[in-house]
Amino acid sequence: MARTEPAEDAPRRGRPRSEKARQAILEATSELLLEHGLSSISMDAVAERAGASKATIYRWWPSKELLALDAVFSEWETGTPDRPDTGSLAGDLLALIDPWVHRLAEKPYGRVIAALIARAQSDPQFAQAYRARFVEPRRDHARLVFVRAIERDEIPADTDIEAALDLLYGAVYHRMLHGHASLTDPFARTVVAYVVAGVSRPAGRAE
Amino acid sequence: MARTEPAEDAPRRGRPRSEKARQAILEATSELLLEHGLSSISMDAVAERAGASKATIYRWWPSKELLALDAVFSEWETGTPDRPDTGSLAGDLLALIDPWVHRLAEKPYGRVIAALIARAQSDPQFAQAYRARFVEPRRDHARLVFVRAIERDEIPADTDIEAALDLLYGAVYHRMLHGHASLTDPFARTVVAYVVAGVSRPAGRAE
């Protein structure tokens, strides 16, 4: 992803890429990332910890941030459960939010994510890569949940799903990033409850 | 602010701090910040633009981030209007959100704020300073709005105000930081409408 792949039917001569080095680099990056945060680690440190050379890292990842993106993503993906259909909007949303909340309680992903977000502000290309990995998949899942709720007439057909998604994830991100209050299960339930109520009978709408 | 002030009745010996230098540094920082973003500017550049020495900067601000905090704060404060009482929760909330949305449309505060948030993840002391300046004041205002709504029986007395605040501001921050959709006036109105509806008749509550 970080580098354009060659045509699949290309001759592929020469020594192939070392999978061992790739793994070592991603793991070293993940470890250092969770230990110290993105801004505190250096490519030199990653190279040393991975037993790789800096040239090898730069051959495959153009920047520290894109490396971090890959590293956190591969770490994150191992262990994200399915999202079952619980039959109600509130239930489905909670099933999406809950693992997220628990994951963040275990390890300090927050500071890595914040750093990625910061980088995304000034680098549209990176922003797109970030969203494609960390934002859109989740929104796609949740969007489906709202669509199902519309289909079963639980919420109005003209619901502004995008805004609803922003309320839902926005609240979670807000607590995660600003740390003014803790990200707990009860909080998640309240957020879901308010969002469901909000889209069910929006203000200014006849009952 | 970044440095503990001496006791007010202290003798005040030695050459006093230069107010001129302080202003010049804050202004130079603001300008550079909005032009290039926090991570792209250097203390050397700030010093040069301000006509000050790096030593003077470091004498009063321990890090680039705390300097940026002060700079953006003083820039932001000059020109934030009052928040009138409109008589309805929705009106009051919009009056809070609107200037915020318009401000962000003018200048790229987003990437500076994102960088500050990133720093806050790994530095609890900085996080506290950040919240004290950029988070708490706004929440205090909004909290008052909800309290007034309770007092006039517009929303239930047991409303979880903190969660409601997170829904409101979280949605705005979410769009600002992730950039998956634009931060527009209609969006702000929808967010306010959903939040008001959400807290008015929460799900699972008898009507």
Next chain:
Amino acid sequence: MARTEPAEDAPRRGRPRSEKARQAILEATSELLLEHGLSSISMDAVAERAGASKATIYRWWPSKELLALDAVFSEWETGTPDRPDTGSLAGDLLALIDPWVHRLAEKPYGRVIAALIARAQSDPQFAQAYRARFVEPRRDHARLVFVRAIERDEIPADTDIEAALDLLYGAVYHRMLHGHASLTDPFARTVVAYVVAGVSRPAGRAE
């Protein structure tokens, strides 16, 4: 010396110069100088140790080197004995060299003197001040010794006294500064013996 003195009959208005501060500065400089060497000490350190302000130091001494010159000189002068007339050239010269050799064995004047000499290379004005205090007085004394030796016909009347002085002091300075061999009493005696023999019956001269 470091500053032009006012005319003796000038009105001398205002607070007079603090003799206490002057002493404290010179003593602090001497101590730091012998502890750390010229290049390792700072005006700030001298000011702090002396309990004086930097402004006061700069008011009376234009540079660190001239301050050091004054400080070492005043330290050195307290305790330089007389040079008696022993009746022979060798005896007189030894009487000049001996205290010098013993003085250098006690305290590390060498590194201060070396630093002063280094400064003198690039600053003619300083070089003159240095020579006036540390070189000429000693040469004057020794020159007198040679003149007496000529008067009593111990050495030829056409002796190149200046060159002889350079042989004598040069040898001592050489060992002091280069440290390739130690500066001992026997060495001093051998130097004096060779110099006396050298000027007594120079090569190429009929016997």
Next chain:
Amino acid sequence: MARTEPAEDAPRRGRPRSEKARQAILEATSELLLEHGLSSISMDAVAERAGASKATIYRWWPSKELLALDAVFSEWETGTPDRPDTGSLAGDLLALIDPWVHRLAEKPYGRVIAALIARAQSDPQFAQAYRARFVEPRRDHARLVFVRAIERDEIPADTDIEAALDLLYGAVYHRMLHGHASLTDPFARTVVAYVVAGVSRPAGRAE
């Protein structure tokens, strides 16, 4: 020289040291040294003039003084002639001293040497490096000259050669560093004459 060389049969991994950079740094240092003196030049200036980075300089030379040592040494070595055997002690000594005197008349080596000597006073390791390059080789040559003079019975076998060397070089260094008189050819001849006479028939010795 400033850094311990690896074993000759070591695998020599990684990019080899750039000989071009090494030369450029030494030449830039030499030029700046002779133009401005050691204390007036900065590592930044050397790096800029050499087109090298400061890191590269510090990788190979631990201090400005050791760099100057290497630079002046390599500059000096290019162009130091042989020392022929003239058949007499006086002739041999003059052949040693003369090029030295003429060299110092051309370029301001004096102030660089003085600065190196100053540094040597407080840094035994540097002192040793300095002596190994600038003192011992010359003394070795001159020592040989005295030994030859003893072998041909020109001077006594019990001559204190070390002291004689100190008289000879000490006188030259003295004039060079203190500048109280100029370092001329006649002076060099007189010094040699006095030294030869001094060691030929030392005082207190039966004839």
Next chain:
DNA sequence: TCCTAACCGAGACGGTACGTCGCGTCTTAGG
């Protein structure tokens, strides 16, 4: 079985910025 291309590690390179230190000057209040 070689050749050659693409990989790998180690580590030196030219740069930029860091945060600190010392310089010599200045601006206060106070003797």
Next chain:
DNA sequence: CCTAAGACGCGACGTACCGTCTCGGTTAGGA
């Protein structure tokens, strides 16, 4: 007019990373 205190602009320090570049050496497919 002097003094202590201490902030100021400036320049250099030595270090840390950046991203790039040689090296010698390794690992494959194609000739």
